[in-house]
Amino acid sequence: MTRDRGSDPSRRTGRTLITGTGTGTDADTDTRPGPGPAPGPGRRLLLRAAGGMGAGLLLGACAAEGLRTAGAPATGLPSTFGSPGALGAVGGPGPSGASGTPGAPGAPGSLSSPPPPAPQSGADATYTGDLRLVALSAALEHQAVGVYAAALTTLRTGRLGSVPAALESFLTKAMAQHADHATAWNGVLTGAGRSPLTGVPLSNQREVASALEHAGHVSDVAKLALQLEEQAAQTCLFAAFEVKDPAGARTAATVAPVEAMHVAVLRLLLGRPPVPDALLPVDRAAGPTLLTV
Template structure:
């Protein structure tokens, strides 16, 4: 193929790729109402069972004590497992999990936003078009995930969690400050995606509300897909393991600093 033909090939490629992704918005419109329905179902269930000790017991009395209720002090750290036996909290476990999830999604949205701003300001060097598209799309999907979790939190009678996870944000901010190129951003994004996927995986095995499992189960594979593409971009094998692991899961103690206030 001659040099003169190269641009045409890229145009064709772009056109074909655009055709193959043309259903993105439509798929989004189809998928989102279903997830909102699940999230509202979850919230409704939590609202109905709020205050029932039986609900917490059925969730395995898993509260690690890391949540900060409005006006209450932080409890002891619970180690790095997400869900471990500890004193009961007045906040239902599934609300805590939803809050943790929402805060992780908010952090991802903010981090991709910071990356895009840095790219626009020329702080990351030349940013390939595919990387920019990835960041914009992943950011939008994380915003959708956060909205789904917050729908459940609202329906359960609590105020939305609109902040980035304060515990993890500290380390992410420190890492982002050292980023000087696209590779660095991709590495950071990969760690966030892996943490989110592992957290959802652990949540699926821990919460008993089928609606909570449903929400987590429809999001976890998407975070895994983000991770696969990031691994690929970084030149690594995109599907490195046969089984997703819990190693990067955020513990429930990472709800420390989040305010679970009744609406």
């Protein structure tokens, strides 16, 4: 695997395709492993961090925790997710094509929704083998939809300052695509005779919601979105490698590039080299045990 980092002119010189004003800080730097960017006055973000919230390592840590966890956590979504107004009411315009989609804003699985139902005792609601990766992918899509809906609501309050139009348009369109992806993943599940996945049965949901709730600047939201997108892209890619079911493999193969495009655009908006790797890695893919059903 070649990671085109050190040789990237924009990285080497500290320049970025789109930069903001001000000076770079640690919070601006890429949290990916490997040699970091050379510090320099040009290493600036389009969206500046007001404070480090540590979201950069959040998802990876949660994924690792999910990998280490033997069983599914007994709890569903933490109670804070159901606190009306904690992140602003989750709602707003639903993504196109997502009406009735589980996990769409306002539907079960959005941040303000109640916890998803406990898995039923029958095999219909259990996800094993290939279908566990499919269900995990569906849950990640639901998580992104819920987070983006809540993020848009928060951003529009003005609490985080002026919101770049490009970030708002990104969140809006990406949310719609994630909802459509979730529908496709659930189609794979139902095609295999399983129940569609509902809600966000992920063990890191509490941390993700907390990161959004504690965002102090629009760049915090963008960084959280980048973490979600990287995880979704790499999880889809891993699913494309591993899932043998034709419908599942096809879905994974056609979704992964789109999630990767989301990553590239967010990195561009954040002033980072948009395409750092010659081959998309899977080191940030979610582990199957992140799924709690």
